[in-house]
Amino acid sequence: MLNFAGTPLVTMPETDSRQLIAADLRSLIARIESSMRLIDAAMTQENDSAIVGSADIFVLDDVTPRYAxxxxxxxxxxxxLGHALQCLSDSGDPSEIAVSAAERPHLTA
Incomplete structure (x- = not known):
């Protein structure tokens, strides 16, 4: 977690503030990806529990649309957030801020 009680961004050099913002964006992206994995796991668990039932019983799934x-x-x-990170890297030295595709896996719904 970042400590915002320290030096205000306005007094920091531009590069340092961009790096701080980029780090925060990457942290948010990681949290979102974690939540997406949890949702995928919950959807899989819901689907697996519906399969276990009898062939004569049909389960009306009202949970999956909410997960989706x-x-x-x-x-x-x-x-x-990925676009914001890209825009931030476009404003300065991309090697300082940009994240390669290997470092930020994409999840699809």
């Missing part, structure tokens, strides 16, 4: 909607919203947030 939440996952789509998180995916949109992930894309927006």
């Amino acid at each position: 909607t939440a996952s789509a919203a998180l995916n949109a947030c992930r894309a927006g």
Whole structure:
């Protein structure tokens, strides 16, 4: 977790503030990806429990659409944060801020 009680961003050199913002964006992206993995696991668990039942019983799944909607919203947030990170790297030295594709795996809903 970042300590915001320290030196205000306005008094920091531009490169340092961009690096701090980029680190925060990467942290948010990681949290979103973690939430997306949890949603995927919950959807898998829900689907697996429905399969265990009898062949004569049909389960009306009202949970999966909510999971799918939440996952789509998180995916949109992930894309927006990735775009913000890219815009930030476009404003300065990309080697200082940019994250390679290998460092930020993409999850799809």
